[in-house]
Amino acid sequence: MSDMERLLRGGLSALGLPPDAAEAMARYGRMLLERNRVMNLTAITSEADVARLHFLDSCALAAFADFRGKSVVDVGTGAGFPGLPLRLVEPSMRLTLLDAQRKRVDFLRDVCAALELPDVTAIQGRAEECAAEYREAFDIAVSRAVAGLPVLAELCMPLVRVGGEFLAMKSANCDEELSSAKRAVATLGGEAAQVAEYAIPGTDVPRRLIIIKKTRPTPPGYPRTFAKIKKKPL
Ligand code: SAH
Numbered sequence: 001m002s003d004m005e006r007l008l009r010g011g012l013s014a015l016g017l018p019p020d021a022a023e024a025m026a027r028y029g030r031m032l033l034e035r036n037r038v039m040n041l042t043a044i045t046s047e048a049d050v051a052r053l054h055f056l057d058s059c060a061l062a063a064f065a066d067f068r069g070k071s072v073v074d075v076g077t078g079a080g081f082p083g084l085p086l087r088l089v090e091p092s093m094r095l096t097l098l099d100a101q102r103k104r105v106d107f108l109r110d111v112c113a114a115l116e117l118p119d120v121t122a123i124q125g126r127a128e129e130c131a132a133e134y135r136e137a138f139d140i141a142v143s144r145a146v147a148g149l150p151v152l153a154e155l156c157m158p159l160v161r162v163g164g165e166f167l168a169m170k171s172a173n174c175d176e177e178l179s180s181a182k183r184a185v186a187t188l189g190g191e192a193a194q195v196a197e198y199a200i201p202g203t204d205v206p207r208r209l210i211i212i213k214k215t216r217p218t219p220p221g222y223p224r225t226f227a228k229i230k231k232k233p234l
Pocket of ligand 1: 075077078080098100101104125127144145
């Protein structure tokens with residue numbers, strides 16, 4: 001067993017998740033590091049950091065939401081985080097990975113083929129442009145490291161069905177972001193955010209998860225074009 005797999009097993013057990021998923025994660029992690037030599041997928045380059053900061057950070061979400069049987073979209077998934085590790089610990093979820101960059105989506109398709117995950121869908125596109133086709137189509141939207149919360153809410157909330165939720169992974173110091181997003185969240189059909197705090201397993205890196213329940217439909221007219229979202233965040 002590789003060091004990465006051993007680290008992942010320990011972390012998954014600590015999270016109360018099935019440690020057997022570590023084998024597929026270690027394989028995925030090796031593919032990530034290998035492909036990262038020829039294209040920019042991640043700034044994280046050691047196996048231990050990939051295990052903790054990508055995989056275990058992603059899996060930590062499983063403690064805060066019930067993904068069983070849910071349709072989930074990961075907006076701006078990059079190399080697959082947090083969506084794909086979550087799918088590996090919760091096989092009943094129906095996962096759609098969404099990213100604007102073609103080369104990242106190509107990588108994700110290669111990973112899904114290697115890990116034999118034919119039910120995972122990887123789409124190349126911008127979230128605000130996909131909203132016409134996938135409006136209120138998902139139970140849950142997740143996202144990490146894509147944009148500040150007021151902008152991110154407009155990218156993600158239109159994709160979530162009423163009764164579903166939007167989960168944004170943030171660093172510990174996101175108070176300002178959170179208060180500046182209140183109006184955006186309310187406008188887009190969300191309830192006041194709940195905040196969960198955790199440390200990345202095996203580290204003392206503090207993280208926050210912003211949990212926003214969608215209680216009303218997103219009004220027509222949102223999302224706007226990205227130029228407008230960026231210029232005048234809600
Ligand atoms: N979620 C991953 C990647 C973060 S990097 C992680 O945490 O490791 C941000 C990613 O978001 C990039 O891959 C970029 O292509 C994508 N992105 C940025 N804006 C987007 C948009 N409007 N729609 C879809 N993807 C977007």
